[in-house]
Amino acid sequence: MSKVKVAVLGSGNIGTDLMLKLQRSELLELTAMIGIDPDSDGLRRAKELGYVTIDSGIEGFLEQPDLADIIFDATSAKAHIRHAKALRNADKIAIDLTPAAVGALVIPNVNLVEHLDETNINLVTCGGQATIPIVHAINKVCSVNYAEIVATISSKSAGPGTRANIDEFTETTARGIEMIGGAKKGKAIIILNPAEPPILMRDTVHALVDGEHVDAIAIAASIHETVKVIQTYVPGYRLRTEPIIDHNQVTVFLEVEGAGDYLPKYSGNLDIMTSAAVKAAEELARHKLDKLALYGG
């Protein structure tokens, strides 16, 4: 099967973890790693692995645009606003891992099918990737009037971008809970915990559903089904306990352990983002290849 060419923009921790994950993809062919710091560990490793390395940022890539059709942006929200424009002009698809939220908010297993022809998709937030599918799973059974998520991550895995603009996390996640999860009202909270050794990412979903008598068995089954789907691309994603269903309130405790590709295992919050990015790109690639097969190249 032919593959779609992709490149990673941003040679930091996230970009490097993406690179290692992309090596395993059957649908995506990583060609290049783009950074701005020639001495970064990411670019050094990319070179060792035989990829094209560009240390002059997006401008450098635009000089050889045939290198890739899909670009993962693992830089910063501010940088992505500029990158988004340049990539659109170059007719490239951008998968945005920053909180810029320029393009459609996407959770791969929930709403990507609605956005297969978009040129820029945004992956919401780590907390959103972990919890919005659960809100959606509950909403499939019972209309969710209110959903609130609490993401607790180790201090060590909260990067400078998240720290400098923590409201972006709460606001974008809340928007995703409503727009993608289907809750009438959404709220998000993030807590940083500095304990050593670092804790795994934990997420709690609290939802209030419509109606007095809820079908607890159907809600639990729907949640389990969703967890299984997410585990296909984030193996360390799991329920900590059975969902607790009390009258019209559903509480779900989750834990995300990273795959430990480049990032340490405790940073499940970062792993779920890079995993979701690869998953989203694979779906877009499949769609692109299907179209090519149908209509010719």
Add this chain to the structure above:
Amino acid sequence: MSIERELFITEVALRDGSHAVAHQYTTEQVTQVAKALGEAGVPYIEVSHGDGLGGSSLQYGLSRTNEMELIEAAVSVCGSSNIAVLVLPGIGTIKDLKEAAKLGAKMARIGTHVTEADVAAQHIQTAKELGLETVGFLMMSHMASVHKLVEQAKLLESYGADTVYMFDSAGALLPHEVKERIHALRQSLSVNIGFHAHNNLSLALANTLAAIEEGATRIDGSIRCLGAGAGNTQTEVLVAVLDRMGISTGIDLYKIMDTAEEIIAPILQAPQEITRDSLVLGYAGVYSSFLLHAQRAAKKFGIDSRDILIELGRQKVVGGQEDMIVDVAAELAKNKAIYSV
């Protein structure tokens, strides 16, 4: 007429006390309390959900009344006192802060866990831009070394905070530890130093005096101990003690005592005392607002609430992680079931 004050007290009953009443304050209660505190000459009155603006949630407890209504009501009756609001970045946002400022809040208190000061930079800068007097504070200060505390406090100062507070959120610090920490802060910062105590080990007043001795000039109190856990330094007692020490707070002693007796006491469902659970908060170093949540979880799972709190302390859970209470309780109940088979 300007009042001479050598030390500025912030009354936190309408924020920290929100935990003790499970966030059920009514507009009438807040109006009555804020009016009386204003008349007593309390310079700052904090009004917010217990977990700060935006804290109303299933995680921490839903507010009975929208906090913005409570802030507006307090502003309308507090006279020459200033209304303060609290924001914990990650829970409350800049949007919430702007809304409170628009309603007349004059002070913003922005806090983080003792090791995470950098998440407050944007909120502190915005508060300053809004023209608010700005406090940066570090919670659960018993969990970090003196060195770390000072490093983080310096960050808050660098973001523009007018005052930096140390919060003993678990009421776990002993007087000599408070002394050492406030001394180090005073040596390293040039802004005002503040201290916020909890009375879980019956040390709130002793710790507060230790802090004042080392140079803290901003102190939090909760009238009638209406705060999380066993409450904070009891405001009316502190005012009396400071008066005896010759330190002026500008607060009328009889009026603050009357407010405690006639207005606050009827609000309390039970008198604030150091129960075995609040004692364990201080002993195990656990966030004071976990108290009622742990008691509810203990009842639900048929276990001792003290076991839950001790385990939370062992796991080094930080403020805001209320979801861990049910998680830990479920785990303890499971283990208990296994061992009793």
